Amino acid sequence: MKSKIDPKIIGGLALAVGILLLTAAASFWSIRGLSVQTKQVEHTYQVMQEVSNVTAVLKDAQAGVRGYLLTGDTAYLRPYSMATGQLPASLRRLDELTADNSIQQARLDSLRNLVEQEFRILRPLTEVNNSISKSTMQTLLDTDRQTLRQVxxxxxxxxxxxxxxxxxxxxxxxxxEKATPIVVLISAVLAVLIVVWLVIKIVQELADNRRLQDELAAINAEVSRRIAQIRQLAEQVVQGDYTVKITDSAADNLGGLATSLNRMTQTLDSTFSALEKRNQELDQFAYVASHDLKAPLRGVTTIVKWIEEELAAELSPQLRTYVGQMKGRLSRLEDLINGLLAYARVGRTAQTATSVDVAQLLDEVAELVVPPDFTLHVGPNMPTLVTDRLGLQQVFTNLLSNAVKYHQRGAGHLEITARDAGRFYEFRVQDDGPGIAAEYHQKIFLLFQTLRDRHTAESTGIGLSIVQKIINEHQGRIRVESSPGQGAGFIFTWPK
Structure with missing residues (x-):
């Protein structure tokens, strides 16, 4: 069962978000408008204050110059000196403040011209050493009054x-100022109403969800019980019990799975019974092959030896060649039977895990299959494993005997190294023989495949197949790295 959110709640949330956004926008617009108008009012007061400062400073400068003319005291010129520094800065500030008002900018230009004119009038009157006639002074003072009147x-x-x-x-x-509180109040009321409605809907939704959770918990408990039965069946099948059954007849997917698993175990039981019967037949065949076939083979071999011994003086060189070839074929046939038996037995015999010192194992194998004219170098750090000693011994025996058999040049050098590869050890058996072309790297592991003429080297073509099968049985992998004239390296992994 799947819990779904009530569409009304989703719609309510969307409506609430929309209204809150609208009220937030309205509040923002109102507050921002209030802020802008407040700044505009302050701006107007700043302009008025700055213009008032200009006229006041200009009047102070005029009064100071007149006081100087009446008394001759230069202390009266201080307002004039201060005005020369203050008025340009005040006019620049006014220019910045009225930058958005072209009418006031034009008046400000006129005011700036009048201020400059006033300074041109007052400047000669402040020069102490400059003697000015009374008529000129009177003219300047009259012009000053007119200029100040224009200002x-x-x-x-x-x-x-x-x-x-x-x-x-x-x-x-x-x-x-009046609109902002109203907008904020309306926004708050709408937000409260929407939140209350949403809380009511969410409480109802939570109650429905709790009911659904209880139902799901009961269903999950039942499903877990039925899955536990299926897991128990799987465990029993893994342990080899194919007669187990599940008592689940529900008309749903798990019930159908239980029915299918019951049919599967029944099929497996029948199949493994047949397989066990065939394995028994194969064991019987192996017994017959090892006794009934090898007995006449040994008889033929004995007869050939008698012929060779009894008629030694009468055999021509050609007959001796034929007899030698016959003995070789009989020996290869015996090896072939032994190889087939060994291949069939791989994985069918109980494996006993024992502690195996690989370095010591290699010494024992070398004593059996490596001739005295070959040198064998065993690398350092050979591990000690708890594993199937017989299987690992057979792998090294076959690989070393193959390296000796196909060497061609007589004395040779063999090298075995090992490295840690995580969950496995990786072994490498390297020789300096003729090498193997790349197109044969997979072929050599097939049954009865050999790369040399059987007249040149007696070989059954089973040795590497047995090696691969043993390694696969132990969850390992084997590959060959070689090229013609460069020797061959057989690399295989063996579990720790």
């Missing part, structure tokens, strides 16, 4: 413009 007029116009902007911006600010 006041321009100041009033700038103030009026800013006051109008201030009224507009204050109205907008008041509107946003």
């Amino acid at each position: 006041r007029t321009l100041y009033n116009r700038i103030q009026e413009q800013e006051m109008a902007l201030l009224a507009q911006r204050s109205a907008s600010q008041e509107l946003f």
